[in-house]
Amino acid sequence: MWKSEPSFMMGLAYLLHLLRVYMTKELGFSGSITQLQLAASLSCSFLPPASNQMDSVGCSIPINQMAEYFNSELNRTVVQLRKELPLAVLTYVDVYSVKYKLISHADEYGFTYPLKACCGYGGGKYNFNGNIRCDSPVVVNGTLITVKSCKDPLTHVNFDGFHFTDAANQWFFDRINTGAYSDPPLSLADACLKHA
Ligand SMILES: *[C@@H]1O[C@H](CO)[C@@H](O)[C@H](O)[C@H]1NC(C)=O
Ligand SMILES: *[C@@H]1O[C@H](CO)[C@@H](O)[C@H](O)[C@H]1NC(C)=O
Numbered sequence: 001m002w003k004s005e006p007s008f009m010m011g012l013a014y015l016l017h018l019l020r021v022y023m024t025k026e027l028g029f030s031g032s033i034t035q036l037q038l039a040a041s042l043s044c045s046f047l048p049p050a051s052n053q054m055d056s057v058g059c060s061i062p063i064n065q066m067a068e069y070f071n072s073e074l075n076r077t078v079v080q081l082r083k084e085l086p087l088a089v090l091t092y093v094d095v096y097s098v099k100y101k102l103i104s105h106a107d108e109y110g111f112t113y114p115l116k117a118c119c120g121y122g123g124g125k126y127n128f129n130g131n132i133r134c135d136s137p138v139v140v141n142g143t144l145i146t147v148k149s150c151k152d153p154l155t156h157v158n159f160d161g162f163h164f165t166d167a168a169n170q171w172f173f174d175r176i177n178t179g180a181y182s183d184p185p186l187s188l189a190d191a192c193l194k195h196a
Helices: 006-030 060-085 097-102 168-176 188-193
Strands: 035-039 091-092 137-141 142-144
Touching: 006 060, 060 091, 060 097, 097 168
Parallel strands: 035 091
Antiparallel strands: 137 142
């Protein structure tokens, strides 16, 4: 279980520590208002999970739990830092929820394939093979092949098993930009203007 993984918990504590140091040092040096948009971007992994660890959408349950835990710890840190640094402007952006929304309701938003890699190998629900990756020439059964982008990337959320497609990133941005996933819920433009 990831919660009992010392490396995960240490990594998380270290990240939050860096955030704290960055914020206090920055303010200590300049005394000015510092703005930070925090993006918690762990989300559904595109790597096929074991079937007993898969949720109804096809995402990995332990990775989802890890992301949710990471985000709640990040939020806790942000809430605390707002108290410690009243001049700082901290925006928490819940990238996890917006990504999960698209992956879980892809068809409603015009995407045909929520999980299938556009540039992948092997077919099936994920079209992913860790040894045969996008744009990396490799010999498969004696033949040199290079996996290329699909013809219809606009219908895919998952680009290559690791990255989102441009179309998915645009979809995320359009929603994050409104402030709907932000705390406080200001559009990106307003969050910047307010404190310029
Ligand atoms: C962050 O934590 C505070 C205090 O517990 C809570 O009121 C707020 O809703 C949380 N925000 C998010 C985005 O989870
Ligand atoms: C290689 O060929 C074998 C036999 O046809 C096949 O079972 C296997 O899936 C092939 N490997 C890949 C990576 O396509």
